[in-house]
Amino acid sequence: MLYYALVFLVVAxxxxxxxxxxxxxxxxxxxxxxxxxxxxxxxxSLVIRLVRGA
Structure with missing residues (x-):
């Protein structure tokens, strides 16, 4: 998803x-x-990972 954001930024x-x-x-x-x-x-995902303690 970050890749597509960068692609649209370059297009812009x-x-x-x-x-x-x-x-x-x-x-x-x-x-x-x-x-x-x-x-x-x-x-x-970071919050979920911290809550689970993994």
Whole structure:
């Protein structure tokens, strides 16, 4: 999931450099959503691991 967030970030950067503002904005939004989803899942798995004591 983090990989896809980085891919959309790169797409947004390239589209921004080439002047495609709409595509850059959408790609950046998708990258942001995927990153925060990854972060939430990572923190949830970390808390579950600490609770179980493994």
């Amino acid at each position: 950067l390239v589209a921004g450099l080439l002047g495609f503002g709409g595509i850059a904005g959408i790609s950046a939004s998708i990258a942001q959503v995927l990153f925060f989803l990854f972060l939430a899942l990572f923190l949830a």
